[in-house]
Amino acid sequence: MSVKGFNKTYFLLVIALLFIASASSSFLMMNKSKNLLSWNERATGWALVQLVLLEQAYINTLLEYKRGEDVFDQLLIDYDLTWSAYNTIIEGTDDLAYVVKKQGLQQLEKNFKEFEAADPLVITLSKEQIDIILDNTYQSNAYAMDLLNYEFQEFSKQRHKRDFTLVNVNKITFISLLLLCCCGGLFLFVILQDRRRIFYMAYHDSLTKLNNRSALKEKITQLQCNKANFITLLIDIDGFKSVNDRYGHDIGDQLLIHLAQEMNKRCYSPCFIARLGGDEFAIISFDQSKLISFVEKLLSITQAPITIQQHDCDVGLSIGISFSNPEHDTWVDILKDADSAMYQAKLKGGNQYQIYDYI
Amino acid sequence: MQLLNIIRKKYLFLLLMLPFYLFASERTLLEINASSEGINKKYTLEALLTLPQYDVQTKLPWTQEAHIYSGPYLKDVLQSAKVEGGQLTLEALDYYSVSLDFQKIAKFNPILALKKDGKALTIRSKGPIWLILPIDDYPQLNAAIYNDYMVWHLVKISVAAKEGN
Numbered sequence: 366m367s368v369k370g371f372n373k374t375y376f377l378l379v380i381a382l383l384f385i386a387s388a389s390s391s392f393l394m395m396n397k398s399k400n401l402l403s404w405n406e407r408a409t410g411w412a413l414v415q416l417v418l419l420e421q422a423y424i425n426t427l428l429e430y431k432r433g434e435d436v437f438d439q440l441l442i443d444y445d446l447t448w449s450a451y452n453t454i455i456e457g458t459d460d461l462a463y464v465v466k467k468q469g470l471q472q473l474e475k476n477f478k479e480f481e482a483a484d485p486l487v488i489t490l491s492k493e494q495i496d497i498i499l500d501n502t503y504q505s506n507a508y509a510m511d512l513l514n515y516e517f518q519e520f521s522k523q524r525h526k527r528d529f530t531l532v533n534v535n536k537i538t539f540i541s542l543l544l545l546c547c548c549g550g551l552f553l554f555v556i557l558q559d560r561r562r563i564f565y566m567a568y569h570d571s572l573t574k575l576n577n578r579s580a581l582k583e584k585i586t587q588l589q590c591n592k593a594n595f596i597t598l599l600i601d602i603d604g605f606k607s608v609n610d611r612y613g614h615d616i617g618d619q620l621l622i623h624l625a626q627e628m629n630k631r632c633y634s635p636c637f638i639a640r641l642g643g644d645e646f647a648i649i650s651f652d653q654s655k656l657i658s659f660v661e662k663l664l665s666i667t668q669a670p671i672t673i674q675q676h677d678c679d680v681g682l683s684i685g686i687s688f689s690n691p692e693h694d695t696w697v698d699i700l701k702d703a704d705s706a707m708y709q710a711k712l713k714g715g716n717q718y719q720i721y722d723y724i
Numbered sequence: 725m726q727l728l729n730i731i732r733k734k735y736l737f738l739l740l741m742l743p744f745y746l747f748a749s750e751r752t753l754l755e756i757n758a759s760s761e762g763i764n765k766k767y768t769l770e771a772l773l774t775l776p777q778y779d780v781q782t783k784l785p786w787t788q789e790a791h792i793y794s795g796p797y798l799k800d801v802l803q804s805a806k807v808e809g810g811q812l813t814l815e816a817l818d819y820y821s822v823s824l825d826f827q828k829i830a831k832f833n834p835i836l837a838l839k840k841d842g843k844a845l846t847i848r849s850k851g852p853i854w855l856i857l858p859i860d861d862y863p864q865l866n867a868a869i870y871n872d873y874m875v876w877h878l879v880k881i882s883v884a885a886k887e888g889n
Contacts, residue, residue, distance in 0.1 A: 419818055445847035446818050446877065452848065453786055 377555065380548050387544035394538040401531050410520055413513045416450040420506045423447045424499065431495045437485075444485055451477040469512050476505035572618055573625035576639035581647055584637050585696035588649070588689065595651050595689045598660070599703035600628070602644040603681035603715035612676045619673045620680065624666065631662045647700070653688075660684055660718045667716060681716030683707050688721075753852050754836070756805040758883040765805040769852070772838060775800050780835055782860040785871055786850075793837035793856045801836055802826070802883070811884040814855065817847065817877035824873050832857050832865060836878065850876035 423443040429436045455474055482488075483498045490498075568580040576584070588595050602624065609617035621644065628646065632638055637649040650659060663682060670677040685707025693699045702721040710719035754767040775796035783790040802809050809826030837854045838845060845851020854876040859865045 415818055415820065442817070442847065448848050449850055449877070450818070453850075456786065456788060 380551050380555075383544060384548035384552065387541045387548060390541040391538055391545055394534050394541060398531065398534045398538065401527055401534065410513070410516050412450065412453045413509060413516055416447070416454060417506060417509045417513060419443065419447045419450045420502060420509065424502050424506065427495060427499055427502070430490070431492065431499075440485055447480070451480060469515070472508060473512070476501075476508060480505065570640040573622055573640050575625050575629070575646075576637065578639065578641050581637075581639040581641065581649075582696050584639075584649060585699060589693065589696065589699075592691075593651075593689065594653075595649055596653060596656060597687050597689075597699050597703045598648040598650060598663075598718075599641075599685040599687075599700065599707045600646040600648065600663070601683045601685075601707055601711065603683055603711065604678075605644040605680055608678045608680060612673075612678070616673050616676055616678070620671060620678050623671060623673060624680075627666045628663060631659070631666070633659070647703070656686070660686070664716065664718065683710040683715045684718035685710055686718060686720045754801075754878065755880045756802070756807065756883065757880065758805070758807045760884065761807065763805060763807055763883075767801070769838065769844075772796055772801070772836065772853075775804060777838075778833070778835055780837070780856050780858045782856065782858050784856075784859060784874070790860065791840050792842070793835065793840055793854065794842075795835045795838040795853070795856075798826075798834045798836055798855065799830060802881075807883045809883070813882040813884070814873070814875040814878055815880040815882070816875050817879050820875060820877070822872050822875060829857060829870070829873060832862055834873075847877060853878040 423440075423446075426436050426440045426443045430440050451473070455470070455477060479501050483494075483501065488494060568577060568583075569575065570577045585597070602620075605617065605620070608620055621640075625638075625640065625646070628648070629638055632648065633652070633655070635651050639647050641647055648663075650656065652659075663684065667681045670679040672678070685703040685705065687699055687702035687706060689699060690702075693702075706719040706721035710717050713719070751768060752766040753769050753772065756763065756765045756767070758764075772795070777794050778797060779792050779794045781790055781792045799809060809830060811823060812826050813821060813823045815821040834855055834857050837856045838852065840849055840851075840854075843849075845854055855874050855878055857865050857870055857874055859870075
């Protein structure tokens with residue numbers, strides 16, 4: 366593995382770990398945020414307000430009763446409502462112990478016992494008794510007010526604490542999501558880059574960087590579909606095998622690269638040049654009028670021996686030419702014609718061109 | 725002497741309250757008001773008991789354990805008053821009141837509980853009517869907003885016309 370490849374693997378591993386970490390963190394933070402937001406607000410505060418209000422209503426009705434007004438039924442209702450409000454707090458909401466301090470609850474229970482003992486249905490409501498009940502109820506009402514203040518202060522504190530936590534959770538979520546997006550973006554970039562590279566490799570020859578056989582096939586097929594007029598030049602290097610045998614494959618490869626570059630230089634713009642494999646090249650050309658001058662330019666490449674790393678390589682080019690024809694069904698048919706012409710050129714001694722004779 | 729006094733007082737009270745107890749079922753428990761449609765219907769306990777009764781077994785935030793609450797569906801009561809559930813304002817004997825869109829809770833089939841574990845609800849047990857949502861059957865009901873809708877000591881339902889009507 367190359368150093369670059371090694372580094373890239375490490376880089377991707379770090380990005381993958383960062384991606385997993387930021388995804389987990391985002392998920393955890395969002396879950397925490399959801400839990401904090403769905404925090405069940407406590408009804409105890411309201412229950413205490415109810416107790417204070419109802420106890421005060423009971424005191425008022427008791428005072429009216431003491432004055433001799435006919436409010437006994439209302440007194441019973443107010444007593445029962447206050448009884449129910451006490452019961453709600455003492456039997457409790459789920460989070461009662463969490464809201465009301467423990468000693469507060471004990472005092473409330475004591476007050477409730479006193480209140481229960483003064484049931485107007487059970488005791489005789491003499492004036493003295495009413496005064497005692499009033500005195501006790503005033504005291505318990507004042508205590509409920511104290512508790513109410515405490516409750517709302519605590520509630521407010523917890524709310525602030527929750528809001529503060531929420532802000533922090535949101536900050537972490539934001540950073541995690543940002544990191545997640547960056548890692549995702551990087552992954553996407555690497556994948557797209559690799560895809561581009563793979564696509565390039567699929568259609569290009571790795572040695573000469575020219576188009577490869579697959580690219581040529583697609584090009585000719587596309588032209589045949591469009592019913593375009595074009596010329597196919599099939600080029601074979603004469604004496605390439607002996608260069609390979611004599612100087613080695615590295616020199617052979619250098620020679621192929623050199624020839625590819627030279628052919629590329631001589632191609633005019635709408636030309637399409639490809640290496641079919643080995644020492645075979647193909648060129649798609651469209652301008653028939655310039656064909657002969659173009660072919661001569663190509664043949665001029667090998668007029669003199671080519672020097673590769675101080676080795677003189679005496680090679681030639683045999684070029685077979687075929688024209689697009691409606692009788693050609695597939696891309697191979699036109700290549701076959703060019704190949705046949707190229708073979709003719711080789712038979713004639715090589716380093717020349719031959720146009721396929723359709724007659 | 726004190727005990728005698730108490731007993732005497734109790735009997736006297738019972739004697740005084742006898743007609744009230746005898747005709748208790750004729751006492752109005754619930755009032756449904758839809759002023760825009762000119763509807764003002766009053767329900768006695770008897771009237772509410774003539775509607776189909778349903779049981780809801782659930783634990784509530786204000787109780788230590790699950791109980792069986794029974795009573796008619798709120799939608800049946802509204803239908804019997806010939807009102808369509810729009811924006812409801814529920815008012816209680818203890819001055820509590822809450823407004824809600826009936827459609828928000830209709831799918832949970834809330835009941836107007838008249839009994840708890842087979843015993844008639846009294847003011848002390850958060851009656852005579854308690855709007856109960858089946859929290860144990862629908863976990864999403866375990867939220868503060870739905871707690872606010874479970875009105876106890878319910879005495880009046882005001883129905884406002886639906887928006888756009």
